[in-house]
Amino acid sequence: MSYLDKDALKVVGTRPIRPDGVDKVTGRANFGADMTMPGMLWGKIKRSPHAHARIVSINTDKALTLPGVKAVTTRADFPDIPPEKRVLGAAPANLWDLSRNCMAKGKVLYEGHAVAAVAAVSPAIAEQALDLIEVEYEVLPHIMDVEAAMAPDAPILHDDIFTAGIEPRPTKPSNIAKVVRFAKGDVEAGFREADVIIERRYTTKPVHQAYIEPHACLVSVAPDGQTTIWSSSQGQFMVRGYTSRIVGADIANIRAIPAEIGGGFGGKTIVYLEPLAYMLSKKSGRPVKMVMNREEVFRATGPTSGAVVEVKIGAKKDGRITAAQTVLKYQSGAFPGSPVQQGCICGLAVYDLPNALTIGYDVLCNRPKVAAYRAPGAPIGSFGVESAMDELAHELGIDPLKLREINGAKNGTKAAHGPTWVNIGYQQTLEATKAHAHLKTSLGPNQGRGIASGYWHNAGGESSAACHVNEDGTVTVTEGHPDIGGSRASMAMMVAEVLGVPFETVRPVVGDTTAIGFSASTGGSRVTFAGGMAVTQAAQKVVEELKKRAAITWDISPDAVEWKDGKAYPAGANAGSFEPLDLTAIAGKSARTGGPISAEVQINAQGQGPGFATHICDVEVDKETGQVKILRYTAIQDVGRAIHPSYVEGQMQGGVAQGVGWALNEEYIYDKDGKLENPGFLDYRVPVASDMPMIETVMVEVPNPRHPFGARGVGEVPIVPPMAAVANAIADAIGVRLRDLPMSPPRVLAALDQVEPMRQAAE
């Protein structure tokens, strides 16, 4: 049966209270740092004070003699990972890079890079022991800026990295780890056809995911190697697999138990602490707990790339784009793997471009290795493209929304990076934007309005789900994905819908790695799509089983049983006349009809629907201080089908809030030696609640036919448009274009100061 008909749904699309809600608002929920064990030790990390240095020697003797210290670990304890073992399954990480990110080998590559760790009976003793570890460094020249790192004479981070993606293969090592390129048509010919060409350069700063919960874990390694890991992450299977390779253990010996997660936003899709705690536990024979402080989170985890984005767009006078070209240079930090490819793809994916070229550079520098951050890479490229579109609209004298209607992707459009769109809802977001009351309100002095669009491809992939009918007829659903956005509620709702039972009778559980089959991490906006598909299929299997059990009870053919509103009915008069049987009745007698009623499903989900969004932002600029106030914000997004509308709206609002922080104030400040000066929330300024207006949301529903309920990923698209939406609004308010993030008060004031004298001269 199809669940795409919204009117026929009873549970999906409603707004029940989330099953994990009470625990979270009352403080009962157990997060990464909440586990303790008898005999537990505390682990702490010795970190590099230098941005780039050779490790000459590490002496741990004094630390080991400090009373209360039970173990010290350094790189020497960790195995080298041979090339064939550096990738595990379909997981994206290079585990050799990740291993050397967890514990430096030979060189430290950023301030905060781990060089040793200790375990002691108290945190204070562990801290004291850190001071007793003697590390001798030979300080090397460091490089922070992306373009400086690309220069031929730049200090090289890795002498075994040669730029991939260019022919012929280079013979000299480079900080440019990779070049990616997508082309369609002939951009040169396209630019020759253009009446107007906009060519601009934009820059963004690295920004942290800024999850409230710092990384934390507790690891217990038994003498026979059997290991339990409690930790907060975006994937217990990721924790298990990555840790196994980094420490050189078999996966079957590791059980990873997911804690509640206090925010991840992509930043918890890799490990930092678990391998170190493992080694300390193995060496000491006792469980070891490690909890980062905020300073460590800033110095050694995340962020996403800082970047340079060069955009060139040509168009006819009527607004039709003839060619578009982007060149993206992304910082990857200490190891390769910036999300530059997604930046290349997502920036241009919004438009129907006859000719397009995009080139991306993945560039090493002496900063923490970048980690995924909500729609990784996309917001950066889109900041450039969506700002340039606004500048183009201005140049052409065409309304920015109209310009997007003219050039926006539709079903059948072949995207610059290859695919031909089907079942996309971009134009529908433009229609909803055009119809929205927000656009009809007037603006005061120094106020302005900007719009911007965004795209994220969303993800599918490997998921497992189990659906168990309990003896009393209630239902337990087990999934393999940590719940970071309300997915427990969504899973339970889809199961309740399929079974035809009340939401409250279905309880969802996020299982540990021994309780459920392999599931890829929570990320890529994949869980409601892929996990949802798995739980739906599991519930459908259970329905088939329930029908079979009713058929056995009635002694008729299973084909003659119909499942409706949570009950088995004889399908028509020919099937016989029986009282309907509900879940309770069938479950209570399951022993007589074949035993427990359960189903487990493993899938590799395909057909995730692309996500598109269009945002409207109003700002007011204080022209004397450069401060930008967000007056009103409306996010319009094709969400496919909102399974739980409140949590979809929450995702949209959260993405906007993070995007506004990225736009206005968030940045890392380094001194000349490459040391971070603002490793805390006081001076790394995420927006506070009073900085934000209520973010209005409009959910456009263009169902994704590849998902049983029509869902597409919703969590990442909303962080893509905000930076350009804010920049475009500022340009509208004060007539000055800001092309460098963050658009903090000093930068806005400096930009105003530059143009004011010219304006006065013109007058």
Add this chain to the structure above:
Amino acid sequence: MPNLSFTAPTTVDEAVRMLAGGAGLAKPLSGGTDLLVQLRSGRMRPEAIVDIKRIPGLIGIREEAGEFVIGAATPGVMLSAHKAFEHAWPGIVEGADLIGSQQIQGRASLAGNLCNASPAADSVPAMIAARATCVIAGPNGRRTAPVEAIVIGPGRTSLEKGEFIVEFHVPKPKPHQSDAYLRFIPRTEMDIAVVGCGVNVTLDGNGVCTDARVVLGAVAPTQVIVEDAAKALIGHRLDEITNAALDAAAQRACKPITDKRGTIEYRTKVAGVLARRAAKLAFERAGAR
């Protein structure tokens, strides 16, 4: 953190003895909103902590002989809760209300904010502008000093070993006298001033300024009393020319640094802006009395 002693005496003399007694660093504790953070970060490693909150009179506001007397450990929220004080000095209350969050304001004290000796302290400029004084207890008895005499540099005060502030004395406003405090931060709250400005003015019946004090924060190693800014105001109404002179005087008085919170150019410029805006508020309030 080995050998840290904690005491909570109930008399001023006892507190002085404990602060003066040891060889190492001894810190008085009131709200602890700076001290505990510094302890945790390892920036401050005192040998003794002396909680002064149990000393009678150290928390609370009383009115005496034409003055408000504010106990050193009085948390910020008690200032705004004291209707007479809030009415008298809205600018001082504004400053205290900007410190941290509401939770922080329930603990953070005026003396702590002053003795933490940050040039960016929000409660200090308006106190100096109001010509507030403090009573200091120490091994040599009690002395009185103007608030502006306490901070001598970032993290440094003029208090001698064993000394601590017991109370503040703030004069009551004259007719047509009022004040205002404004600060600039990149966000709307939960931040530290990039620039702060307290303005205290007395007007005559025609709205002409007869006395003024303009005090800037976060633009120099200590709070700055801008004499030229006061001169720009005295004898004038707040018209365009006066505003321009005030703005220029405030900018001239700035000796800021470029750091993670702002550049020299930016701080200087915004100091002028805040001086004008705070003066406008103070004039309006004074005129309305």
